[in-house]
Amino acid sequence: MFPISFGSDNHSGIHYTVFSALQKANVGFCPAYGDDPLTQSVLSQLNALFGGACEAFLVMTGTGANVLSLQALIDSFNAIICAESAHINVDECGAVQKGTGARLTPIKTPDGKLTPELIAPRLMGDRDQHHSQFKIISISQSTEYGTLYTLEELKALADFAHAHNMLLHIDGARLANAVAALDTSLVEMTMGVGADIVSFGGTKNGLLFGEAIISFVPELTTNMRFYRKQLNQLYSKMRFIAAQFEAYLNKELWLENARHANAMAQLLAERLAEIPQIRITQKVYVNSVFVTMPPAWIPVLQDRFMFYTWDEARNEVRLMCSFNTLEEHIDELIAAIRELM
Amino acid sequence: MFPISFGSDNHSGIHYTVFSALQKANVGFCPAYGDDPLTQSVLSQLNALFGGACEAFLVMTGTGANVLSLQALIDSFNAIICAESAHINVDECGAVQKGTGARLTPIKTPDGKLTPELIAPRLMGDRDQHHSQFKIISISQSTEYGTLYTLEELKALADFAHAHNMLLHIDGARLANAVAALDTSLVEMTMGVGADIVSFGGTKNGLLFGEAIISFVPELTTNMRFYRKQLNQLYSKMRFIAAQFEAYLNKELWLENARHANAMAQLLAERLAEIPQIRITQKVYVNSVFVTMPPAWIPVLQDRFMFYTWDEARNEVRLMCSFNTLEEHIDELIAAIRELM
Amino acid sequence: MFPISFGSDNHSGIHYTVFSALQKANVGFCPAYGDDPLTQSVLSQLNALFGGACEAFLVMTGTGANVLSLQALIDSFNAIICAESAHINVDECGAVQKGTGARLTPIKTPDGKLTPELIAPRLMGDRDQHHSQFKIISISQSTEYGTLYTLEELKALADFAHAHNMLLHIDGARLANAVAALDTSLVEMTMGVGADIVSFGGTKNGLLFGEAIISFVPELTTNMRFYRKQLNQLYSKMRFIAAQFEAYLNKELWLENARHANAMAQLLAERLAEIPQIRITQKVYVNSVFVTMPPAWIPVLQDRFMFYTWDEARNEVRLMCSFNTLEEHIDELIAAIRELM
């Protein structure tokens, strides 16, 4: 048995409702590659959930969802604007460049959030053949810092993108957490603000594996299914992603799980705020808490709990909650910290 | 409920032992990306199973396993020799070219099997800068035609490859079926013949998803883990592939499933051989039966059973068995055929 | 000083008219990358020469012209049909795959020429996500065997391509030789037959360097200039390719050079036909002569003349004429052969 983890929402397992759905789907024979009614039904449900004027695709991993979303919309001579801290820039081992041949233009941000003001100076107005042509603004919602774009901020970015002949991509590995935190809806947060393509993460929020890509520009993404195969994201026994998503969408499990993870992070933050030696470094919106603590504490706590140092220079660590974080996990962590005081 | 399928081994579900293993693994927290003892243990078991002088990697899909196996060993200026009917040439939407930038050199074969004699005339002996440099002979065992290389034939290909400064890759999506059919062992069929890199399929043989890559040249594949991430094949909650493989290896479930599928295909072939209007077109070694039948029968049967036409011009269809094909499924098919006679 | 060469039309130098044009252009300053009136004028002349409804692009090399012509029209999930002997398949070290990520589907031909009959069986009628989607038929005119497509054959291929939602690409490294041989015009041979994109070679026919790409689907190739830069084919001091092309087009130097090369090949073939031990293996249409000869002769002749063995097994050599082949070069070769008789 592993210790309690605040290391990543990837350290969590499979929600039991999702697991039951897998079991239920494991009956008899079924056409592969999505040619089955369950997959078609789930795609329709996703379509409806995101406002009805979109097309949904099921893929295997979050990195795959990002690479495909971008590949479907760009040519190799395009450039993708992202935050320097973006998952696509930092944590995907160059999967976007490998997959698309395109250039990332990372921009330094204080909190993981891009703004039109940060982007504007980087745009080359002309169509000069020497420059990668800007085509995409890619953001994460929630961000890698656990911060959030408001709906107004999202709309401003989408409008800015469209005004400059670009498209807005949202890496929504934690989109559910964002919707929960802002108490809005998936459709308001995506189609409502003018986003063009969005991923809707499942793996970090209770699924065994599986992510959805939602294209709000289906006329531009007609080739997605070819790229999905060519970039190793087409799952043969598709019914089993579909079954998970059906459970995920049913009774808003995705939202319930995200709310729980967010609430646990709020609780954790409140409890940590009581410790004088600990400073919370980013406002807590979703399921992560960034704190600094005395450096000597870190290895001691890591003997008993999984979590990662975020910025070694600052003794900053990231504590992450997920759908299966319990109050007693937080109690144990706080107790362990209090022992160190 | 879907009808009985002889369409693909992908139409089957998850073996219940594998499913139980998933359930057992779904407890508490666990480090991601393979940094957990279950994954490490499974990698050791795979290492042992394939002779001890290799390195194993867990990936998500069969196409991914092929692309990674090749990418890890080649540069973009290399050429890969394969049969014209090879999965990498026909059924992966160009994933190898996209992933590696390298050239496939497909060779026409009568039965899906390459031989040194077929390859030799295609090799350019020199190191001319105008030509893609031959680096890999890639074969499938069993082949896409359901045929098999004998151990001697495999050894001849590996020796030929090495004599020409090339390496031998085996697409082993159905390696288990081949081992079962030849009544040999995994190690004899791979390391024993001098293969350099091999995939060991799980998805078509009872797993939910998951394939293993076995590198017998670990000194040449040290970069595999970076390519695995960059090509969208790194699974975050790796324990769940590991758990499936543990069940798959335990008591040789992989072999038992493959034997069953092969036996069902033999039975099916025997029963079909009794029908005068049906001709079996490829000797049945593993889990597929290729037959021609009166064209009028095909749509009628496809109303009740899933299966695919292989060669429309010849009225040839492919009937595939899997770990969950039952004798009564075959009885039903034969009965339906007899009704048509 | 090198011996006389029948090795390649690349062994020739620069036509003196072209050289003079370079000299004339080497005056003062000039905007780079094509933003100069000479380049613009040459592009207009090329446009007119090819029928007026096209767009011309100047590039540096023949391989570059091929890769760009294809890249501008395809996505990575597409397939390109070509003859097994095609330059893009054999002699470009995988430049197309590297540049585009797409699949080549090479087809065996008796004489380097594709036909609808050869292609038809290879087409998958559906839009299945597992298969690279056929998008281009790529041919060489004249072919690598020195053979020619008639205008009717070209039209049949273009019609076939369009009927199957594909486009026709012509590698015209030796397009001038083909026009000369068929006594037709550039526009009849390209736009007239329905070709979609064509290269018009210069380097093998008297230029220092420089090729033109002619797109008859300019609405589909608006991104060419970005790919030209991204694939290393944008020449900074563009005026110097333009100057060469101006000389090349003026008084039909391209045609005069090609006619001369073709005539020399005809003469050479006639003279060789008188040698009983020599057999001409391909009908001579353009500037190459393929012959078999006694194997002992080959190294002796290669001591005094440059030429290459084409097919070692058959003792077949290729003898190539160019714009600067002289009658006395042929006299010398024939004399040397007669000494060996």
Add this chain to the structure above:
Amino acid sequence: MFPISFGSDNHSGIHYTVFSALQKANVGFCPAYGDDPLTQSVLSQLNALFGGACEAFLVMTGTGANVLSLQALIDSFNAIICAESAHINVDECGAVQKGTGARLTPIKTPDGKLTPELIAPRLMGDRDQHHSQFKIISISQSTEYGTLYTLEELKALADFAHAHNMLLHIDGARLANAVAALDTSLVEMTMGVGADIVSFGGTKNGLLFGEAIISFVPELTTNMRFYRKQLNQLYSKMRFIAAQFEAYLNKELWLENARHANAMAQLLAERLAEIPQIRITQKVYVNSVFVTMPPAWIPVLQDRFMFYTWDEARNEVRLMCSFNTLEEHIDELIAAIRELM
């Protein structure tokens, strides 16, 4: 006739000595692709000029030289550190990403120069599979801002690179200008400081076209010739690049041209410094002068002289001298400016 240009060293033509060398080489037949003694001799001369322990390759363009230098040393999962202003980051339309699939990590600099201090915080110490693996520090000497690394600074970067298991690449499109300005030698500036791979530009300094790549790690760049073909940089009539380089190396024409261009820039800067409304914004080391001037002047001057605005927001323009800039060109510009005062 075009106006006088201070727009780019690409606006200059061909030095007459180089032109004569082309003429001299244009005699008879010659083997292609570098298999000729002139090319071999020039490669030997380059080898000697750069210290004898290297391997030289001739290519067609500066962008091609950069892409090839990097491709020969990296895998797609690697990262290349460069200045945000680097030509490979800004002006090559993503050629490096397209060619290599690798990630650029651009770093903001005040003056186009990287330092170990700027780089150190960006390095991930571990070999984590989620991150592109740092492999190259790529700098330009002289930089895009016309600034220079001292030999000590170069050595510090090379040492830092090697200490971190990386290699140092120098984009030497203007290496000659740097050597001239620092009054050092090519070998001291490259091998002497520990550089691993360097380009030695010709096109901007008097050649028609042609660049050399110098590899100081020839054991790591054995595949260069395949990449050169595959990335469209292999020139068929290679003797004509070789002839230009022979003239370029003879009597140090490269150095003479660079000294002249640098001296003209110094003179221009001195004359501009006398104009009160003009401010020189970067110290002038090589052949470029960056100045701000009253915005109303810029279009008036651009009517009579070619030059580009560098930073519109600051009214900053770049004035570039080349081997064929004359004192009277500067006189004319200054006179035109004085008319505006």
